Amino acid sequence: MKIINAKSYWRTNIKYVLILLAVWFAVSYGAGILLKDQLNTIKIGGFKLGFWFAQQGSMYVFVILIFVYVRLMNQLDKKYGYDE
């Protein structure tokens, strides 16, 4: 029983990680690098959007991603009784 638990806990963890890393990739490599030129045609205040993602936005998203993961995993630990 517990082995099955451990497996499904791990699978859910991997799912969270992959989703969060997809966002991680999209804001930094996507918006900040690959799509920078297209996004730079949009201006918000004094910032060109691609430039903003590269020098500001992606970093804010990184912080949020970690805290989202902390929350998700704390809930998951509780659900599976792995909470310390």
Added chain:
Amino acid sequence: MTNRILLMSDIDVQTWTYILVGITFTLYIGIAIWSRAGSTKDFYVAGGGVSPLANGMATAADWMSAASFISMAGIISFAGYDGAVYLMGWTGGYVLLALLLAPYLRKFGKFTVPDFIGDRYYSKTARIVAVFCALLVSFTYVAGQMRGVGIVFSRFLEVDINTGVIIGMLIVLFYAVLGGMKGITYTQVAQYCVLIFAFMVPAIFISIQMTGNPIPQLGFGAELNDGSGTYLLDKLDGLSTELGFAEYTEGSKSMIDVFAITFALMVGTAGLPHVIVRFFTVKRVKDARKSAGIALLLIVILYTTAPAVAAFARTNMIETVSNQPYANVPEWFKKWEATELIKFNDKNSDGLISYVGDESKNELIVDRDIMVLANPEIAKLPNWVIALVAAGGLAAALSTAAGLLLVISSSVSHDLIKKIIKPSISEKGELIAARLSAVGAVCVAGYFGINPPGFVAAVVALAFGLAAASFFPAIILGIFYKRMNKEGAIAGMLVGIFSMLLYMMKYKLGWFDDVLPHKSEWWFGISPEGFGTIAMMLNFIVSITITKFTKAPPKSVQDIVDHIRIPSGADDAVQH
């Protein structure tokens, strides 16, 4: 009250620097005495009971080195958009740390990174390869820190660089040797407070001065205060193109290189031993995740301010010196000229400073490292703010140097002496060995600080490539790929680190040719700084291929993998 204000402004920069540096150094020494290490567990992982907040602050200080504090904004202010590789690269790695490494390594619960490699890959060879990589990465990195200490001392306290390095060595020696990780952790908490205050105060002053907005991150995208209604960044783009530089918000590196460098820095960050060990010091797995988040938040405060400072400083500098008569330059210009970090050569003898993109006509060379240090002077901020920056720069350099020295000393005393050379050594003997190797490490670091080999500056940035090419794949596969065996891991680490070293020697140091090979010869157009990405991929490919053809790791090792994947109760899960 008026008297006091008068008094404050009467004190000159140097006196202020002595006061602030004196106060902060006394604080660090006081903390070191209070938090002496009594056991090897104290020495290596601060007893393992550090709170997530304290660990987050310590990690942030550990991480933000002289390079982040002193050099980064300067580099960005000359590189414009391209500077984003450092901003994203040095922060994005924490997402990888929090999601892919820190919780599992904490659950594994040993003292060092080679510990993990050695146990997970059930092999002394793997451990020795890991020790080699850890020492290589940490020594290249620490030499740069000691140099940073020397530069700050020489400029602000007007002692020579070598005396500065020696003073810095003595301070680090004192608290690293006495307190080990425990002393380092709590001094780093104090150092974070000093360095972030020191970085933010001038940034806020300048942001208000230039845009009227007290938050530098917003001032960065705001209109200038001069009544023109122009946005700061538009103005800067305009000035840059006018003088023949690349447009500030566009940059000049190729997209593939920007991509590769960012990736190498991110993965390298996640693979740096002195950062990873910080997560061994917290109590629980969930604390490891949380403190990674706190660390990144605290780092991002500085990292989102730095590009704003870069843009302010660049605009200010161009407006202050460009096409101005040399006879009228402000005082700071002369002071920095004396250190040879600013050089002016009046090529056309018109008495004006022409600062332009065309190298044959450009008359002014400004060292990137001085932008942050000179910025408060350029913006005519009060003397105490200028002195504060010196104290902050020292806090940044010392905290990182201490963390690196601990990695070096624990690699020697724990991984080499205890685990390989003399396993019978007593706890007390190991603690003495740890302290002695810390002394040895400080001396070597100091030597490199005083006699920097010509290639140190170049190599520091590459420490990330080395970490990316060696540790990152070995650790990730060790956690996420249960079948990963020692043959694969050892071969992968060796291929990774040597391909990185060879590329670096050929394309960064030019050791194999008479002249440094031209950019056009780079593989796939990727610079040595970005090559860590390729070397990391090679490591992954070699590791997995060799693992496929050799035998699976023993059951006991596969059980370790099951064990570290789960925060608690994992033992039950495996046994029943």
